Amino acid sequence: MSESQTFKNQVVLITGGNAGIGLETALAFARQGAKVAITGRRAAEGVTALKQIEDTGAEAMFIQADASVPADADRVVAEVVSKWGRLDVAFNNAGILGATGATHEYADAEFDKVLAVNVSGVFYAMKRELAQMAKQGSGVIINTSSIVGFRTIGPGMLAYHTSKAAVISMTRAAAVEYAKSGIRVNGVAPGPIETPMLHEVTGGHPDAFAAIVPMGRVGKPSEISDVVLWLASPAASFVTGQVIAVDGGVVS
Numbered sequence: 001m002s003e004s005q006t007f008k009n010q011v012v013l014i015t016g017g018n019a020g021i022g023l024e025t026a027l028a029f030a031r032q033g034a035k036v037a038i039t040g041r042r043a044a045e046g047v048t049a050l051k052q053i054e055d056t057g058a059e060a061m062f063i064q065a066d067a068s069v070p071a072d073a074d075r076v077v078a079e080v081v082s083k084w085g086r087l088d089v090a091f092n093n094a095g096i097l098g099a100t101g102a103t104h105e106y107a108d109a110e111f112d113k114v115l116a117v118n119v120s121g122v123f124y125a126m127k128r129e130l131a132q133m134a135k136q137g138s139g140v141i142i143n144t145s146s147i148v149g150f151r152t153i154g155p156g157m158l159a160y161h162t163s164k165a166a167v168i169s170m171t172r173a174a175a176v177e178y179a180k181s182g183i184r185v186n187g188v189a190p191g192p193i194e195t196p197m198l199h200e201v202t203g204g205h206p207d208a209f210a211a212i213v214p215m216g217r218v219g220k221p222s223e224i225s226d227v228v229l230w231l232a233s234p235a236a237s238f239v240t241g242q243v244i245a246v247d248g249g250v251v252s
């Protein structure tokens with residue numbers, strides 16, 4: 001995407017913005033003129049990411065917050081609106097993989113933890129973002145699902161698969177509910193993308209996932225942020241309720 005100022009003075013909130021796909025997307029919005037708020041639990045990574053975003057010349061803020069805590073979700077949207085007066089774009093991207101393991105041995109608490117971040121976390125965020133956007137009569141929400149929301153890529157990840165399928169349903173349901181309110185709700189479903197998460201799941205060998213991708217390689221975070229920025233832009237003004245697989249052809 002060109003370095004135009006498509007998002008000049010727009011207010012963008014990105015959950016899970018201190019690393020990986022979220023940080024790459026924060027930098028892309030910042031380069032196009034947006035004011036960008038990022039969240040995450042780890043403060044040190046948040047401060048480093050904030051500096052990188054500010055180095056583009058953008059106004060930015062880091063809010064230390066846990067996506068699975070409703071009070072944190074309240075505070076995040078309130079801080080953004082109190083500082084910048086509105087919320088134009090929200091990218092609900094915070095997510096965890098959780099432990100992998102056979103379903104008959106999978107810890108109940110681990111299942112609950114994955115759903116708390118990946119499903120309840122998206123609900124807590126969307127609910128508060130939608131309230132603000134409905135007041136404005138405008139806004140765009142983009143949620144991060146995964147190819148595993150559309151199809152199974154292997155054993156041992158039932159909780160993660162379940163959570164990302166729920167993100168697709170939540171995206172579609174919210175899109176229809178708010179379609180007449182000036183709010184568009186869409187999602188991205190990344191294939192394997194080279195981020196700290198992919199390094200973690202492959203024990204430092206992200207290319208291990210290249211074999212499942214028809215293009216024969218894993219993706220770059222910028223290949224997700226390009227699609228997120230398009231979905232957030234006026235070029236996608238008639239697009240709502242869609243979750244776009246960005247995956248080199250895995251979901252095909």
Ligand code: NAP
Binds near residue numbers: 020095
């Ligand atoms: P990542 O490098 O591990 O980054 C995850 C981000 O989410 C970090 O900023 C992390 O910050 C934040 N986060 C995690 N739990 C959180 C919580 N409870 N509250 C707030 N923030 C939280 O992962 P990534 O690959 O960029 O993943 C981003 C999203 O893409 C996730 O939803 C993931 O499921 C999805 N995805 C990734 C891939 C892939 O191959 N990389 C494929 C499909 C989908 P803190 O740890 O500081 O909280």
